[in-house]
Amino acid sequence: MSRTVVVGGGAAGIGAAGAFKGTKPSDEVVVYTEFEDAAYSPCGIPYVHGKEIPNFESLFLASKEAYVEQGIDIHYETKVTSIDTATRKVVVEGHGVVGYDKLILATGFNYADPGVPGTDLEGLYYVKNIRRAMEWDKVLDDVKVAVVVEATPLGLEMVTALAHRGIETHVIDHRPWALSDLADPDIVKPVEDSWAELGVKMHYGVTLEEFVGGNGTITGVRTSAGLMPADLAVVCTKKVPNNALGVAAGLKIGATGGFIVDNRMRTSADGVYACGDCVEVPLGVGNLPVQGLSGSHAYAQGKVAGTNAGGGSREYQPVYVPWGMVAGAWMIGGVAYGETVAKALGIPHVMGVAQGISRARYFPGMRPIKVKLLAEPKTLRLIGAQMVGGEGIKERADFLAMAVKTGITLEDLACMENVYSPPIGALNEPIALAAQSGLASLKN
């Protein structure tokens, strides 16, 4: 009987362990996680803080007993300290040396170090571990002023959650608008307007200089725009791969810092797989490596790693990264490239932009939807999209990801058919309107 060791108990790790068991039920799979729990939805934490979800318990995917019944041997609060890929052994704190036949690294991410003094103060919250989130949720009852450091995807969710909770919320970012490494300013503008209505204070183009404190606890945040008093700082810096264990074992990493993997999630070391936020995978349009994607990407990669480690055959495909979220009073989303990122990389493109509506114009609950499409100039094949609206963003992002993947053109989209039903869809589909706008701009 072979033994497969999985390091990490998040979506990727548990996905891998489950897939391994599904492929080779008779063999042993052991999961080591540093945390008290496995397989919950950390993405749901901001919504519990914002009181949209009543409790943290609902974020757990399964009970610990359920994993035991599946034959997955999970060791909680257990750290793997080193790997020897030559002898196929890992060193586990409290367990000594453990041999493996296959190893799957699902070590996740860390938040990028803010790189300023004061990070050792009490009152800095890094949203990740559900047990700490439960403790922080009680603290939030007494917080009057909070500063969210960086308007990243998590930053947007935390700003919205804290503002919903009635906390005076400030967000600081050295960049010029919220989510500016991913989304375009016209897409984010409605979100920022709705934040302003909630009382959120936005400080863009402002650099973090220091977390200031007294008696070991944060009292404020010093920035290039001055000192901001604060009871709490939520650090939402970029997700960087937690690759130290694998790098020390000699595994190769790419330019993003993620482990280099192939379509079977095999790393550079024989018998070692990796998946989730610790790896990089190619973007299907432009073929650039990307890292730090969503939980659904991590889970799917885990399934591929686990199946292949178990002797099965499963391939992962290049990604197109449909994304979406609720921020303020709006949903925003997109796929692959937006205007800003295409401009940064210098990717030639044409654009079509249109404003549509989510339901028939007379139907209660109708909300506007803005769609921006980017296409390759010669063939007009789609290379990306961005959207903001009141509803229906996720479904459009998923559809447009398939459109980019299959080479759909602006011409195809301009004459696409669409569902028309007053409560769920308008006469004119906003995607089609944006494509028509793009084609019209080419004629002018």
Add this chain to the structure above:
Amino acid sequence: MPKFSSWLRKNAESYLLLAAQRDVARNHDRQFLASAKGFKGMFFMKLFVPIYRVLPWKVRAFVLHAMPGSHRQTWTARERVSKGPAI
């Protein structure tokens, strides 16, 4: 090589985005003064970004793809059976 390529990607990504954000902000009537502090900032904003921008896309793509990473491993595109309807 990985350390240099990681350093190059991190800084190139950061400053190319900063320059693009400055330009896109202008197009959308937003004010943003992209700062280039220190030798590194000056090097990337004053030298790297302008040179990168004048290179043809094919050259830029070649350099980007030459960096080590997962994109240079085996990735099999799923073959499409047909471009038309099933029946």
